[in-house]
Amino acid sequence: MAGEIPDLIATVRAGTGKGAARQARRDGFVPGIVYGDDKEPMPINLPFNVLLKRLKAGRFLSTLFNLKVEGQDDVRVICRGVQRDVVKDLPTHVDFMRLHRNSRINLFIPVEIVGEEVSPGIKKGGVVTHVRTEVELIVTAADIPDHITLDISKGTIGDVYHISDIELPKGTKAVIDRDFVIANITAPAGLGSSDDEETEEAAAEE
Secondary structure, X not given: OOOOOOEEEEEEOOOOOHHHHHHHHHOOEEEEEEEEOOEEEEEEEEEHHHHHHHHHHOOHHHOEEEEEEOOOOOEEEEEEEEEEOOOOOOEEEEEEEEOXXXXXXXXXXEEEEEOHHHOHHHHXXXXXXXXXXXXXXXXXXXXXXXXXXXXXXXXXXXXXEEHHHOOOOOOOEEOOOOXXXXXXXXXXXXXXXXXXXXXXHHHHHO
């Protein structure tokens, strides 16, 4: 289970409709709604500055949040839409969907590379290039991995690792269908240039 699901703190919005939403914005909040999981929709208010910071951090629509509302049980939610002011491009309303434990969602999961200390290629001076530090996976809400692991303990210089080289947790799959690159082991800087110099010297001698 993912251990770092960020909290999102909100308050229940008293009243619904445009009037209550406008008042919330005047008070420094962004109105929102939480729906789904066969429960009644719940109108909420989110602090404007907190929401804006989250939005600027990126991938807001593919981040699982632990929604905390005073007087309510914590619930896991994912954003399903952000309405913005057409002129200022600032958030004016947010929609969140409650997630049932069996819900399937897309999330970015970090890639952890192990085995560098024993990799033959690394021992020879090779360098690991991280092409993707995280991968978007389709996961089940009740079983979200902290990370996925790429083992390069047998890697040599020139090896290229793809998503197919990672054993994904049961019930998860990559969003992208093709076998994309995760990492590779490249020759140490300067090795290629020294080879070129040797070739040039040999040619000169001939």
